[in-house]
Amino acid sequence: MSTLEEHIDVGVPLDTAWACLHRAEAYPRFLDGVREARSEGEHRTHLDIDAGGQPQECVVEITDRSMENVMRWQTTSGPDLAGTFSLLPIDEEHTRVQARFEYDPGTIKEAFGGPQGFAQASAIERGLRSDLQQLKRLVEQER
Numbered sequence: 844m845s846t847l848e849e850h851i852d853v854g855v856p857l858d859t860a861w862a863c864l865h866r867a868e869a870y871p872r873f874l875d876g877v878r879e880a881r882s883e884g885e886h887r888t889h890l891d892i893d894a895g896g897q898p899q900e901c902v903v904e905i906t907d908r909s910m911e912n913v914m915r916w917q918t919t920s921g922p923d924l925a926g927t928f929s930l931l932p933i934d935e936e937h938t939r940v941q942a943r944f945e946y947d948p949g950t951i952k953e954a955f956g957g958p959q960g961f962a963q964a965s966a967i968e969r970g971l972r973s974d975l976q977q978l979k980r981l982v983e984q985e986r
Contacts, residue, residue: 845948847968850941851975855982857912857930857938863982864914864928865905873977875970887919894922923947940978944971 853860863869867888870880878898879891888903901921907914912930929941944967 844945847944847946847971848941849968849971849975850939851979852933852937852939853979853982854937855986856936857932859986860930860938860940860978860982861909861912861914863978863985864930869981873981874974875977890921892921940975942971942975 867880867882870888870890871877874880876893877890878893881889883889883902886905886907888905890901890903892899892901899921901924902919903916904919905914905916912932914928915925916927917925924944924946926942926944929943931939931941933939946967
């Protein structure tokens with residue numbers, strides 16, 4: 844398993860960022876490749892994604908450790924992927940969002956048609972950074 848970690852500081856209170864991460868319908872606005880997302884109960888989300896130009900569906904199980912401000916997610920169908928979003932208050936109006944993405948490079952190549960090796964890791968890292976930038980824009984605009 845490979846792991847990537849990135850963080851970004853957003854100009855909103857922790858509760859605002861936390862609420863955005865839990866609104867499935869907002870995922871297409873900040874997660875590249877997610878075409879549609881809908882909640883299936885309190886802890887499950889169905890995603891329609893673009894996997895290397897091919898439509899694919901997956902279900903994500905979400906587990907909250909709300910006392911620690913950590914949201915963990917794991918696919919239960921589709922490609923085997925997992926990660927966490929951890930929120931850390933900087934002050935009353937600013938929050939650090941830390942994203943951790945866990946993946947098997949072979950799974951990414953097979954499911955998404957991505958390049959191999961270092962190029963693949965670099966592409967995933969750029970994608971994670973881009974997703975966090977889009978999340979920042981979204982939460983700060985909706986404020």
